[in-house]
Amino acid sequence: MSEDPISEGAVTRVEIAELASLFDRFEFAFDPRSTAAKEAESEFEGGVKRLFDERVTPKHPDVSFAVFHCRVRSSCRAYLKKNAP
Amino acid sequence: MKACLDFNDILAIGRPEIEQMQRIGDSYASPDVPGACEAFTRQVRIVEGIVVHTYGVAATLAKKGDELGEVAEVWSRMSFFCQSALHVLIRLKDKYPYCGTPALYDLVLDYKLACDKRFKNASEELACQKTQFPKGLLPELK
Numbered sequence: 655m656s657e658d659p660i661s662e663g664a665v666t667r668v669e670i671a672e673l674a675s676l677f678d679r680f681e682f683a684f685d686p687r688s689t690a691a692k693e694a695e696s697e698f699e700g701g702v703k704r705l706f707d708e709r710v711t712p713k714h715p716d717v718s719f720a721v722f723h724c725r726v727r728s729s730c731r732a733y734l735k736k737n738a739p
Numbered sequence: 740m741k742a743c744l745d746f747n748d749i750l751a752i753g754r755p756e757i758e759q760m761q762r763i764g765d766s767y768a769s770p771d772v773p774g775a776c777e778a779f780t781r782q783v784r785i786v787e788g789i790v791v792h793t794y795g796v797a798a799t800l801a802k803k804g805d806e807l808g809e810v811a812e813v814w815s816r817m818s819f820f821c822q823s824a825l826h827v828l829i830r831l832k833d834k835y836p837y838c839g840t841p842a843l844y845d846l847v848l849d850y851k852l853a854c855d856k857r858f859k860n861a862s863e864e865l866a867c868q869k870t871q872f873p874k875g876l877l878p879e880l881k
Contacts, residue, residue, distance in 0.1 A: 681801075681857065686849065687846075722876075
């Protein structure tokens with residue numbers, strides 16, 4: 655059994671990195687009306703919903719989607735700051 | 740030279756151009772007066788450039804912001820800036836319907852809504868930090 659505190663069922667760093675990349679492309683887009691920004695946002699929202707349904711709800715039914723969504727956004731901000739070029 | 744500008748300085752640079760748009764718009768009785776539409780269109784383009792550029796500055800500051808409160812503040816100020824342009828445009832878009840005004844109104848409205856959404860999300864994230872959340876659900880990044 656792994657001693658990694660990020661156990662089976664949790665969101666991984668790779669998944670946060672992928673979501674952060676999408677988050678960066680819409681949240682900080684210079685043109686919020688661009689197709690690229692809208693597509694990135696749609697993909698981000700779909701990814702967060704999928705993770706919530708598949709990983710959070712089964713093990714943590716007390717966590718609401720709104721709170722999970724907030725926390726993922728904050729994690730994406732933290733990831734982008736930590737990995738700024 | 741290492742002079743620094745803060746976001747208020749950037750917003751202050753743009754405000755006179757919004758006021759100038761109002762002055763030019765009000766200075767002609769109608770867009771049919773010779774030179775009116777040309778003068779007004781020129782100022783509409785200047786304001787469009789300023790709104791787009793200032794939004795880009797806001798996005799850059801929001802990305803670099805250390806605190807969520809600071810991020811929310813940037814979007815709140817940018818939204819207010821857009822609102823001040825909309826306040827002028829809402830009247831002038833009817834007076835100058837063929838001088839690029841409705842298109843600028845739509846652009847500024849979309850940018851304002853984008854600011855409001857980002858302000859709301861940053862504020863919600865701030866509130867979320869005070870709520871219980873299971874440890875280990877998200878990776879520790881610090």
